[in-house]
Each structure stands twice: as C-alpha cells, then as structure tokens.
Amino acid sequence: MLKSISCEKLIQSSIQFKLGLNAVVGADDAHNSIGKSSVLMLVDFAFGGSDFPTKCDDVIKNVGHIEVVAEFVFDKSYFFMRSTQTPESVYCVEEGRLLTLREFTAFLKEKYLTSASEISFRDCVGGFFRIYQKNNYNHKRPLDLTVREKWEVVRKRLLKMFNMYWTIAQLEQERAAAQKTLKDINGTFNSGAVKQITKVQVSKNDSVIGKLFDEVELIKNSLKRNVTDIRSIINEQSLELKQEKDALVAHKLSLQTQLSRVESNLGNAKVVNSKAFQSVLTFFPEVDSDKLLEVESFHTGITNILKDQLKAEQAVLIEALAAAQSDIAQVDSSLLNLLDSREDSVHLLERLIDLDRHQNDLIQQNRYWALSADAKNEIKKLKADIDLVLENSITEIEQNLNVGVKEVITKIYSNEAISPVLTLGVKDYKFDHGDDRGTGKGFANMIALDLTFLRLTILPSLVHDSLLFKNMDTPAIEHLVEIYSSFSKQIFISIDEVKKYKVSVQKIITESMFLKLDKDRMAFKIKWKNAK
Structure with a gap:
C-alpha cells in the first residue's frame, strides 16, 4: 500500500x-x-x-x-x-x-x-x-484509457485484468509459430528452390512419381549385372559429374553458335556488283544504284579490315570447342569408371540420375504443399479456438460486471434504480445507461x-x-x-x-x-x- x-x-x-x-x-x-x-x-x-x-x-x-x-x-x-x-x-x-x-x-x-x-x-x-x-x-466510454481507444486494446486489457488472457496468449503464440512456418514455406516457394503447386498438381505429381519409380527400377535392374550397389551410382559424385556434363554440353552449343556466326561473316565478304541491285531497282526505281554500291563497298571494306580478327576468333573458338569436347569425354570416362561397364551404361546412369532428380523435385513439391496446407489448417483451427475462448471469456466478464454494477447501483439508489448494461461486442463495447x-x-x-x-x-x-x-x-x-x-x-x-x-x-x-x-x-x- x-x-x-x-x-x-x-x-x-x-x-x-x-x-x-x-x-x-x-x-x-x-x-x-x-x-x-x-x-x-x-x-x-x-x-x-x-x-x-x-x-x-x-x-x-x-x-x-x-x-x-x-x-x-x-x-x-x-x-x-x-x-x-x-x-x-x-x-x-x-x-x-x-x-x-x-x-x-x-x-x-x-x-x-x-x-x-x-x-x-x-x-x-x-x-x-x-x-x-x-x-x-x-x-x-468508461473502459477507455485514451479517447476512442481501439476495442481490441480494451478487450485485451480486460482479459488480463480478470486473469483470462493466458489461455488466449498461449494459443496466439502457437498461431504465431504456425504463421512463421507458413511464411518460411512461402519464402522457399518465392526463392524458386521449390515450385509452388496446387492440390490438383499434387495428384498429378503422385502419378508421375509412380511412373518414374517404375522406370528407375527397370534401369536399376539393367545395371545390376555390373553394379552391386545401385544407390552408390546415385551419389554426390555422380550427380556432380552429370551436372558438369550438362554445363559442358551447354557451353559446347554456345561455342558452336559463335563459330557459325564468325564463319558466316567470313564467307560473306564478297564484292557485290551493280547487277545484284537490279531486282531492287525494278521495285524501287527512285533508288540511286551508285549510292547502293558505295554502301556495299564500305561494308566490304570493313569486313576486309576485320578479316584477320575474325580468323583469329575462329581459331580460338575451334580450340575451345576441342577443349569442351575433351572435357565431355573425360566426364564420360569418369562415369564409366563409376560403372566399370560398357559405354551404353553411361546413358543408363545419366537417365537414372535425371529420373532420380526429377522424382526428388516432385516429392519436394508435394511435401512442401502438404506442409503449407498443414500450416494453413493449423492457423485456421487456432483462430477458431482463439475466437471461442475469447467469446466465452468476454461473455463471462460481461455477466460478472453487469451483476456487480447492479449490486452497487442498488446500494447507491434503490431496487427501483435503472442499472446500466455493459455489452462487450465483437467490434466494440457499449455502456448503456438506459432511460x-x-x-x-x-x-x-x-x-x-x-x-x-x-x-x-x-x-x-x-x-x-x-x-x-x-x-x-x-x-x-x-x-x-x-x-x-x-x-x-x-x-x-x-x-x-x-x-x-x-x-x-x-x-x-x-x-x-x-x-x-x-x-x-x-x-x-x-x-x-x-x-x-
């Protein structure tokens, strides 16, 4: 005191x-x-x-x-x-x-x-x-600490004063945890690490996963003659080799595209005479053929000037292509060493790795969909639980306060006095003084x-x-x-x-x-x- x-x-x-x-x-x-x-x-x-x-x-x-x-x-x-x-x-x-x-x-x-x-x-x-x-x-507005205080704030304070908030607080903590889990799952989706799918796609994935499993089993049976431990071929090393080969193949295609462009430029370094412009002049007689020749001569001159550089670039690209092909051959050799078998087993291994990777991707998609669905259901359930506890608690507080107020008003005035009624609603409260x-x-x-x-x-x-x-x-x-x-x-x-x-x-x-x-x-x- x-x-x-x-x-x-x-x-x-x-x-x-x-x-x-x-x-x-x-x-x-x-x-x-x-x-x-x-x-x-x-x-x-x-x-x-x-x-x-x-x-x-x-x-x-x-x-x-x-x-x-x-x-x-x-x-x-x-x-x-x-x-x-x-x-x-x-x-x-x-x-x-x-x-x-x-x-x-x-x-x-x-x-x-x-x-x-x-x-x-x-x-x-x-x-x-x-x-x-x-x-x-x-x-x-007797329950407000400040002018027109938000009802959610007033209600929370009421529950705490009657020592009824702890149950709701515990449920709110559980809901916050579920919301964080859902946020993390959505973050995984947004990052692209796992593709976000619908419930319909989950069923489709299950069907595809089953087919992939059957094909994986067939390949495993084909490889069992030469490999005693099938799972050992789908290890980190083989996955890395497959990813390396995929990157080398993509690099090889890029080099081939560049080489094709260079060789095209070298092959087009020809002098165009006036006869080549006759078809143009037939449709566009107003075009000056002498000007066209000047422009073409300029382009030809530029090409001649750059010819040496283009040839040098061509040589570099050819050498790079040879190196890429050699690297791909080395990766294939490493895969063969893993299998200790014929060359056709490499293709089976690559297919097996692709299938395993695809299967894992689909399993992850379904798993994360299930996690997301579980988190959403948990949040929904907890909200319903919070609303129910809140409703019951507020109703009890309302009843107790109204009974107490009536007792005091009766003592202050008389049994005939009009007692106010406190209503604690969903969106606000009201202290009704009657007539x-x-x-x-x-x-x-x-x-x-x-x-x-x-x-x-x-x-x-x-x-x-x-x-x-x-x-x-x-x-x-x-x-x-x-x-x-x-x-x-x-x-x-x-x-x-x-x-x-x-x-x-x-x-x-x-x-x-x-x-x-x-x-x-x-x-x-x-x-x-x-x-x-």
Whole structure:
C-alpha cells in the first residue's frame, strides 16, 4: 500500500494514508481552485503516473518543480523519490540508486499484482485513476484509457485484468509459430528452390512419381549385372559429374553458335556488283544504284579490315570447342569408371540420375504443399479456438460486471434504480445507461463499474475526483461513501461540502481525511487562479 508522500511544496509536507478510503476534503462552500485535483494527481505521480509534469504544469510554473518522496509498505517499507524535473527516473532510497520509470512500475507490479501477472501496473490502474486533469471520466466510454481507444486494446486489457488472457496468449503464440512456418514455406516457394503447386498438381505429381519409380527400377535392374550397389551410382559424385556434363554440353552449343556466326561473316565478304541491285531497282526505281554500291563497298571494306580478327576468333573458338569436347569425354570416362561397364551404361546412369532428380523435385513439391496446407489448417483451427475462448471469456466478464454494477447501483439508489448494461461486442463495447441519462446518474454508473472492477479483479486501487460527485444527489453520495469505506483496497477521493451529509457519513469522511483544504489553506500554499 501507499503509506505516505512527502513534499515540501505542499501545505502539509507529509501526508499519511491507510488501507481503505482516503479523502482530501475541500471547503464547505465547494470552493474550487484550492488544489484537490492536483493533490490526487500527485498521488498518481507517486504511483508511477506520467501526467503531472504536463497536465499540472500550472503548479510547476507557480511553485517550481515538485519533488516527492513516496513510502510503500509491503513486506517492509520502501522509499522512492521522484521529481517532475526528471520524471523518467526514480531514486530508490534503500538501494541508493536511480531506477528507470519502467523499473519502478515493474516493482509496483511485482508487489501489487505479482510479476507473473499478464498486465502492466500502469495499464491496470491508469483507467481507474479518474482525475479532472486526466480527462478520463467519459461515462459513456468508461473502459477507455485514451479517447476512442481501439476495442481490441480494451478487450485485451480486460482479459488480463480478470486473469483470462493466458489461455488466449498461449494459443496466439502457437498461431504465431504456425504463421512463421507458413511464411518460411512461402519464402522457399518465392526463392524458386521449390515450385509452388496446387492440390490438383499434387495428384498429378503422385502419378508421375509412380511412373518414374517404375522406370528407375527397370534401369536399376539393367545395371545390376555390373553394379552391386545401385544407390552408390546415385551419389554426390555422380550427380556432380552429370551436372558438369550438362554445363559442358551447354557451353559446347554456345561455342558452336559463335563459330557459325564468325564463319558466316567470313564467307560473306564478297564484292557485290551493280547487277545484284537490279531486282531492287525494278521495285524501287527512285533508288540511286551508285549510292547502293558505295554502301556495299564500305561494308566490304570493313569486313576486309576485320578479316584477320575474325580468323583469329575462329581459331580460338575451334580450340575451345576441342577443349569442351575433351572435357565431355573425360566426364564420360569418369562415369564409366563409376560403372566399370560398357559405354551404353553411361546413358543408363545419366537417365537414372535425371529420373532420380526429377522424382526428388516432385516429392519436394508435394511435401512442401502438404506442409503449407498443414500450416494453413493449423492457423485456421487456432483462430477458431482463439475466437471461442475469447467469446466465452468476454461473455463471462460481461455477466460478472453487469451483476456487480447492479449490486452497487442498488446500494447507491434503490431496487427501483435503472442499472446500466455493459455489452462487450465483437467490434466494440457499449455502456448503456438506459432511460436514466442524467449526468449524475451517468457518473454513478461509472463509479459502480469501477468499484466492481476493484472487487472482482487484480485492480489494487482507484482514485475518484470530486467532479464525479457534483451532479449526484446527497443521499446517493452518502451511500457511495459508505460503500467506499467497506473496501480494504486503497481508494483516494476528493470531496466537498462535508457538512451537508448525515453525521455517520461525516464521521467516515473525517476519519479517512488525509488533507483538508479551503480558500485559505491551498494545497501548494499559494493561489494563482480564480476558477478551475
């Protein structure tokens, strides 16, 4: 629990708290601008909130930066010092070192919620510290931490607060793993390492694989006369030799193409006379035959100039072709050595290697199709499981909250009071106030919801500013104060006009009061504005 806060800038430098209700009490004339809300914001700051430096900047502007020492009591007392000048760090007095704000709130989580809890400390309490400056008191959207927060975020926080998220989290981890597997499989397809096929193609592949298997068996039987271990011929060495021969054959074809082109250029180096242009002139009489001869003479001259280079290139290509043919012969010889048999066995070996490679390709295609299909089915199944668990969990939360809210509203008002209905839908939630839509009743409904959370969930504390009570009638506030006082968890409120309540309620407020403020006793000693 938060035991105390100390701040030299406050009218009361040390403030003590206790379990249950804690109240900062305002003036009997409901005078504003005395600092009640700012004090509650300082409580939020002690709990690791980040809003005070920006949303209470008027305080800092008029009294300077605030330094607060917060004492928490769990198994023992823990002291922390925090300043608005360096809000991202917290000084741990016991350890004599600075903590990051994240480390500090992690400490609060461990002590208040346990470190195994699924929700962060600030996510847990942030929406239930309803203070004027935080602007988080829209009674139509009471579950939002920020304005129009996404329902998926709100829903996830709800599940965590009721300790129902762990099952969904486990399923989501499994779905993420399946999605990663599918992504990896698709990456293999996209890289071209394995061809992506359809379900129809899988059946066709199975048929082809069967035929390939039969042909492989026939070749194996043909080779058994000369090879004792058939699989030894389909090893890495033979595959490499086959791939090498394929590359050499392709290289040989390329060289032959180049040689053919060179020899064609050499063979066409002839002088074309004027008679050769007669067919052209017959169809195009306007063409100047002398010009044609000049162009042809130019081409002939160029060819003569390059003739030596073409002949040199021809010689290089012929030599390269001879080398390629020699390399192919060496590969064939190596294959023959593997078989230790006749030359025709080489062709059987090559065919066997091709068949084996093709068969493996088709098997891989089918295997990866099956892996992809399994991953997709797993993702689909996990999504259905997540949706079912989510639906059941949200329905249970909705029912429990509505029952709890109705109980609180009945205590605040009566059995005849209209109770709000919280609906947690697929795409959003709704907090329906029914036909009783006054501002005071709307805030009362929201307070009832907060108190239900305090009772049913791991929520350790809540803060309610006096603005939530402004439009509520006196008897309702009296009943509410009595409800507050029944809780052992810490509740911080600000409240005005205490004397208008019945004596028993005045006593509760007085006993829970940690600070009294009025127009002559302002929270930060001085006044700098006339209205809130």
